[in-house]
Amino acid sequence: MTVEALKALINKLIETKENEIQELKGLLQALEETPKEVVEQSDAQFLTRKDKLYARILKQDNKLIIMPIESLGIKVKDPAIIHFLQPKILDRMQKKHGIRYRLESKDGKTLRAIVIEGEGYDENRLLDACAWSLEKAANRQ
Incomplete structure (x- = not known):
């Protein structure tokens, strides 16, 4: 494999991992913004x-x-x-x-x-x- 192909592959992996990190940050933010569980009391x-x-x-x-x-x-x-x-x-x-x-x-x-x-x-x-x-x-x- 050439150096240029290896660089392209590594850049693609970095891009994929950065996208995964952004998705995880979005999930974390959604969890923080989600209201706490409401417990209804029923008689x-x-x-x-x-x-x-x-x-x-x-x-x-x-x-x-x-x-x-x-x-x-x-x-x-x-x-x-x-x-x-x-x-x-x-x-x-x-x-x-x-x-x-x-x-x-x-x-x-x-x-x-x-x-x-x-x-x-x-x-x-x-x-x-x-x-x-x-x-x-x-x-x-």
Whole structure:
């Protein structure tokens, strides 16, 4: 290889490396200018049972809203709701703790939300009962 060809090759390598350095500097600058990660805090929690998701849970003051996952198509009149959750859990909580509750439906058939207002009840027991009921109702769909 001649000296001139070697010089041309070295100059080409220098040019390539300088371009790479410029690209890296551009990436570094972009990282410095990118705003810091925004962490959103959500009051939403999730109701699961046996590693399966059944509902979102929202808490607002003394109100607890349990919203079944829409794709499960939980029926308001499902036996797990009307023969277990409503009479054995919600009605008893209403008598014992003075809570108010309502079952909201989307179209008169599909359960949209279980809304509980009040205090003094065992939230974990309620959520366990809701998870069990939603699991049974979802399995019937």
